[in-house]
Amino acid sequence: MAIPIDLQFEIDAPIELVWAYFRDPPRVAPCLPGAELTRILDERTYEGKVRVQVGPVVAQYAGKLIIERLDSTAYVGEMAAHGDQQGATGRAQARIRYQLRPLAEDRTEIILHAEVSIAGRLARLGGGMIQAVSRQLLRKFAECAERDILNAASLSD
Secondary structure: OEEEEEEEEEEOOOHHHHHHHHOOHHHHHHHOOOEEEEEEEEOOEEEEEEEEEEOOEEEEEEEEEEEEEEEOOOOEEEEEEEEEEOOOOOEEEEEEEEEEEEEEOOEEEEEEEEEEEEEOOHHHHOHHHHHHHHHHHHHHHHHHHHHHHHHHHHHHO
């Protein structure tokens, strides 16, 4: 069963700066709570790990992230991730799509949509719990991404 997760947020930065950030997974990964890139296979394929805690259940997954589409004209990115749970029989998959929209010269809206499928111990907790935790993690990501982008902008001034 795929669990949909949607998030929209705004950043006080021009769309070109936000786009440069989002198309660079080594810059983005440190902002995803529990995520770590472990190896760059090529410019669109990465290996990594993610540690997820939902209530009392903790799961760590190792797998791949594949960037399937980067449209610099429409500011759209699509990627797929999959991983196997370490030390248990579980699996996670996600399809993620993001779109950037300029709101003003120095303000950008980010629209994220993900479909997450989990099998194993975490799946028993139910979609509602997983969705709530995922939204919380994405909010933390949004805060971190905004800090990162604004810090990069101030360093380039």
